Amino acid sequence: MIDLHSHILPAIDDGAIDMEMALDMARLAVDDGVEVMACTPHLLPGVYEPKPQDVIARVAELNERLMDEGIDLVVVSGCEAHVRPDMAARVKSGDVLSIHGGKYVLVEAPPTTLPPHLDRMFLDIIAAGYTPILAHVERYRWAERAMPWVQNMVLSGVLMQVTAGSFFGDYGHSARELAMRLLDTGAVHLVASDAHDNVRRPPGLRKAWNLVHTELGESEARIIFRDRPEIILLGETVAAPQKARAEVL
Ligand SMILES: [Fe+2]
Numbered sequence: 001m002i003d004l005h006s007h008i009l010p011a012i013d014d015g016a017i018d019m020e021m022a023l024d025m026a027r028l029a030v031d032d033g034v035e036v037m038a039c040t041p042h043l044l045p046g047v048y049e050p051k052p053q054d055v056i057a058r059v060a061e062l063n064e065r066l067m068d069e070g071i072d073l074v075v076v077s078g079c080e081a082h083v084r085p086d087m088a089a090r091v092k093s094g095d096v097l098s099i100h101g102g103k104y105v106l107v108e109a110p111p112t113t114l115p116p117h118l119d120r121m122f123l124d125i126i127a128a129g130y131t132p133i134l135a136h137v138e139r140y141r142w143a144e145r146a147m148p149w150v151q152n153m154v155l156s157g158v159l160m161q162v163t164a165g166s167f168f169g170d171y172g173h174s175a176r177e178l179a180m181r182l183l184d185t186g187a188v189h190l191v192a193s194d195a196h197d198n199v200r201r202p203p204g205l206r207k208a209w210n211l212v213h214t215e216l217g218e219s220e221a222r223i224i225f226r227d228r229p230e231i232i233l234l235g236e237t238v239a240a241p242q243k244a245r246a247e248v249l
Contacts, residue, residue: 001205002036002229003029004099005106005135005161005192008075008203009039009058013048015196019065025195026066026073029203034193036074036233037203038099040106044082052097055079076100076233080108080135085117088124098130102235106161108135114142114149122158133232136163136194138178139171150187159189164208165201183215190232191224 007015008025016022029037039059042048059077066073078099081087090096091105098105105125109118125132137143137150137160154160165171166179182188191212195203205225213221231237 001032001034001209001225002233003034003193003195003203003205004038004078004133004190004229004232005040005080005163006037006195006203007039007041007080008037008195009041009055009062012050012055012058013042015041017197019062021198022062023065023069023071024198025203026071026075028198029193029195030071030073032204032206033209034073034203034205036076036229038076038078038106038233040078040080040099042082042108043079043096044108045084050079052077052079052094055097078106080106082108083110083115083118083121085121087121088128088130091125091130092128099133100233100235102232103129103237104131104133104159104232104235106133106135109140111139112141114140114146119149119153119156122153123156126157131157131159133159133161133190135161136166136171138162138166138175138182141174144174144178150182154187160187161190161192162188163194164191164205165193167208167211170201183212188212188224189228 008022010016010019010022041050056077059075062075077097079097081096122132162179166175169176191208193203195201209221209225
């Protein structure tokens with residue numbers, strides 16, 4: 001499986017505190033069947049502002065340590081970019097790292113309020129030749145009320161990422177309900193761990209794989225956990241997402 005959202009890169013944000021924790025997280029991920037993990041440190045102005053070249057260097061360093069330790073995981077660069085109106089220009093200029101240097105950008109929205117400019121920003125990113133991935137859509141408190149907006153964004157080409165733990169209530173009842181509803185409507189394009197450490201928010205996708213396998217079957221599980229993330233890493237075009245069923249949304 002491929003995990004496209006994690007905070008495994010050590011000492012750069014609120015994720016892994018040091019290299020030892022990062023290596024421990026990597027071992028957990030491998031034990032759980034993950035082969036590739038994107039390092040997506042927060043990019044939040046005034047709070048976390050990692051420089052792209054620094055992220056790339058640290059990813060290379062982590063890959064070296066993984067090899068030295070015999071841990072069968074490959075990490076790639078990226079970031080979790082908090083929304084800002086000029087994001088499309090910043091993606092184009094390289095100030096916002098796309099996933100593995102490709103055409104997909106992981107974007108985080110504010111937890112409590114849907115920003116009025118967010119759809120414009122997504123459309124600008126698409127017009128610039130990139131595909132936005134909305135991080136953990138089920139966890140925003142505004143998302144349940146904004147399902148028609150979510151549907152519109154899906155139809156515009158935005159990919160929706162759900163966090164594995166949400167399916168099991170790790171982020172509360174509402175997030176769990178919404179994750180299941182999105183899954184039922186075909187609006188879950190990616191499932192990722194959003195791992196932050198080796199205990200409280202560890203990596204791992206197997207439990208979520210099992211749930212998606214039960215709900216949607218083997219081939220859809222493969223698309224969500226393996227094939228679609230692989231296409232994203234290769235920088236190719238993801239097939240048009242399945243249309244979310246309007247009557248359910
Ligand atoms: Fe995250």
